[in-house]
Amino acid sequence: MQRIIMIKETSIQDMLAKTMWARSLTDAQLARVEAEMFSRKIAGGAFVCHKGDPVTHWIGVHEGLLKMSSVSPEGKTVSFAGMANGGWLGEGSLLKSEPRKYDVVALRDSELLYMPKATYLWLLDNSIQFNRFLVTQLNERLALFISLVEYDRMLEPDARVARCLAALFNPYLNPGIGRELQISQEEVGNLSGASRQRANQALQVLEKAGLLKVDYGSITILDLDGLRQFHS
Structure with a gap:
């Protein structure tokens, strides 16, 4: 029997209204983003994406909880970070056009936002404010991963x-x-x-x-x- 995920229906426009970076876009930029993005519901325990997958979208968490992880050659699962409401993932891989370096699993029923790569790159070319957000996001992500290495080892x-x-x-x-x-x-x-x-x-x-x-x-x-x- 198929599992039913009970998440309140929300429009893309309402979802984006809660995002930090969308508030800085012009009306025209926001209209294009709203038209080209879509949402998807993921059941708890299911994979959002796999290590090695091509990176075709920037992914945001509207509601839910995700885990970024990878499996070592010895078979040990290494957890990198959790992603909760308002979080976004995959910005670095989109910039480098490389396969995804980690698995992402939904730890509970979640609703996600997907921005196509073409839309993401267009925003980079056309919004200084979006670029500033990404610089801060990448810097925070780097600091997080450095701290993860520290606490995992020490x-x-x-x-x-x-x-x-x-x-x-x-x-x-x-x-x-x-x-x-x-x-x-x-x-x-x-x-x-x-x-x-x-x-x-x-x-x-x-x-x-x-x-x-x-x-x-x-x-x-x-x-x-x-x-x-x-x-x-």
Whole structure:
């Protein structure tokens, strides 16, 4: 029996109204973007795209939670980052015209926005404001990946979970998140490369430290800077 994904119907225009970069476009630029973009609903657990796929679209998260990851030659899954409401992915690969370097999986039922490569490149040629957004986005992404290398190699599991959660609250990479995040312990484990049980232990440690509050199916961030700097 086919699974039905229950997500409120929203127009492309309404979706774009919530994006940081779309607000800076001219009316003519925005009209073209609205006409050429489309949305797609992805079931939780399904692949959004695979490593090695040609990169034909810039992808944004209207609602949902995605994980960027790859599998090492030894068969170990390496999680790079989570993408939540307002986040966009694939800008670097579009610029370099190279195959995708990572898998993207929906951790829950999600609705995504797709901008064709031709539209993306046209905006680069015609909008200084869009270019400025991308420069900031790429810079934030680089800083995130540098920190990921650090905490993957140097930090204990509690600190890795703390840094992983903190990374979700980047105002440029995931601007649609408030301080209360609807996320399960299993999803936290998926994003941080830990088991559900180990993620649960880490969340308890972080809650006792006064950095967050854990409720059923959600986490409220109390001290974002503390999460970013947490060491076991």
